[in-house]
Amino acid sequence: MDKVKIGVIGTGSISNLHMAGYNRLENVEVIAACDINEERVRKFAETYHIANTFTDYNEMLKMEELDAVSVTAWNNVHAPASIAALNAGKHVLCEKPLALNADEALGMVETSKKNGKILMVGFCRRFGENAVSLKEMIAKGDLGQIYYAKTGCLRRCGNPGGWFSDRSKSGGGPVIDLGVHMIDLVRYLSGKPRAVSVMASTFDHMGMRTEVKGITKYNSADYSEYNDVEDCATALIRFENGMTLFFETSWVQNIKEDSLYLELFGDKAGVTMEPEFEIYESKYNYLRNTKPVLNAEGSGFEHNFIEEIKHFINCIADGAICLNPAEDGLELMRIIDAIYQSAKTGHEVLI
Numbered sequence: 186m187d188k189v190k191i192g193v194i195g196t197g198s199i200s201n202l203h204m205a206g207y208n209r210l211e212n213v214e215v216i217a218a219c220d221i222n223e224e225r226v227r228k229f230a231e232t233y234h235i236a237n238t239f240t241d242y243n244e245m246l247k248m249e250e251l252d253a254v255s256v257t258a259w260n261n262v263h264a265p266a267s268i269a270a271l272n273a274g275k276h277v278l279c280e281k282p283l284a285l286n287a288d289e290a291l292g293m294v295e296t297s298k299k300n301g302k303i304l305m306v307g308f309c310r311r312f313g314e315n316a317v318s319l320k321e322m323i324a325k326g327d328l329g330q331i332y333y334a335k336t337g338c339l340r341r342c343g344n345p346g347g348w349f350s351d352r353s354k355s356g357g358g359p360v361i362d363l364g365v366h367m368i369d370l371v372r373y374l375s376g377k378p379r380a381v382s383v384m385a386s387t388f389d390h391m392g393m394r395t396e397v398k399g400i401t402k403y404n405s406a407d408y409s410e411y412n413d414v415e416d417c418a419t420a421l422i423r424f425e426n427g428m429t430l431f432f433e434t435s436w437v438q439n440i441k442e443d444s445l446y447l448e449l450f451g452d453k454a455g456v457t458m459e460p461e462f463e464i465y466e467s468k469y470n471y472l473r474n475t476k477p478v479l480n481a482e483g484s485g486f487e488h489n490f491i492e493e494i495k496h497f498i499n500c501i502a503d504g505a506i507c508l509n510p511a512e513d514g515l516e517l518m519r520i521i522d523a524i525y526q527s528a529k530t531g532h533e534v535l536i
């Protein structure tokens with residue numbers, strides 16, 4: 186195959202990490218970029234020496250030589266842009282969350298099947314060295330049966346504003362932004378069980394806390410203070426195999442500091458994958474803690490994206506089986522819909 190020719194839809198922050206991946210691969214050429222912000226796409230194209238720029242992805246998708254696209258625009262653009270690309274015969278790597286909700290995500294999965302094109306969802310954390318090695322441990326049976334998990338991603342003062350905090354563009358707040366990664370990791374590592382019920386609460390007591398001084402806060406590229414999403418959420422998610430997941434997330438919460446954690450409990454061993462990889466078990470009648478030695482950068486943001494992009498290209502060029510199929514993104518959207526529905530109704534939601 187000639188070089189795989191790529192287009193990028195949405196040239197904001199995260200598209201730079203997609204470029205970091207594409208630029209490392211000799212069999213890839215990024216030939217087009219699109220953003221509704223003309224100046225932004227022009228600068229992006231200048232930075233990365235991309236020949237063709239567009240402000241309408243439908244025009245970009247008319248380029249016959251394009252093989253595939255990265256969809257790195259706002260969440261509400263994921264479904265329409267991916268569906269248009271798949272119908273134009275392009276493979277798609279779509280950022281997380283796959284869509285605004287499960288209905289949209291189902292439409293995307295069906296369009297990918299109808300056209301026989303790859304639709305991969307950007308669950309980049311699966312490519313971290315910690316997740317890869319833990320997945321292997323679990324596959325070899327080291328944890329035994331995983332019956333309980335806990336995960337959370339909490340920020341003290343980190344609502345990015347702009348489209349992120351506008352539900353019509355994002356689909357929600359920290360649940361759909363941060364939670365989608367954490368819940369996916371637990372599901373992926375534990376063998377992708379289907380979720381069967383969710384009991385959740387969301388809270389919106391804190392607002393954006395724009396008055397807070399003394400911290401460096403990440404504001405989205407098109408920052409505004411419009412905010413109609415939750416600032417915090419908690420959920421208990423039960424899976425078909427009996428595993429139960431306790432989950433919490435926040436953008437704004439009165440806590441000491443930001444934190445991210447993921448713990449799995451099996452009948453042979455328990456493990457903390459984040460913030461540090463540690464295994465807890467008992468051997469020869471003694472409790473034992475072990476700590477695998479991992480590369481410091483091996484689970485970092487950039488590393489994960491580079492590996493994710495490499496895998497996407499392997500799927501296109503060498504027929505590798507996609508590790509992040511869109512069906513996994515759809516399953517996550519079902520869980521996220523159930524979290525928001527349970528929070529709204531005050532009742533457990535059966536999926």
Ligand SMILES: NC(=O)c1ccc[n+]([C@@H]2O[C@H](COP(=O)([O-])OP(=O)(O)OC[C@H]3O[C@@H](n4cnc5c(N)ncnc54)[C@H](O)[C@@H]3O)[C@@H](O)[C@H]2O)c1
Nearest residue numbers: 195196197198199219220221222257258259260280281406
């Ligand atoms: N995998 C991860 O860990 C990770 C991290 C950050 C963001 N993301 C995801 O990446 C996506 C983008 O996030 P970001 O932080 O780069 O946001 P951003 O605001 O920096 O960039 C988004 C860009 O999309 C453009 N855009 C909006 N509508 C468009 C359209 N119809 N056509 C073309 N471009 C359009 C905007 O003008 C903007 O430049 C989101 O879905 C987000 O959830 C994933």
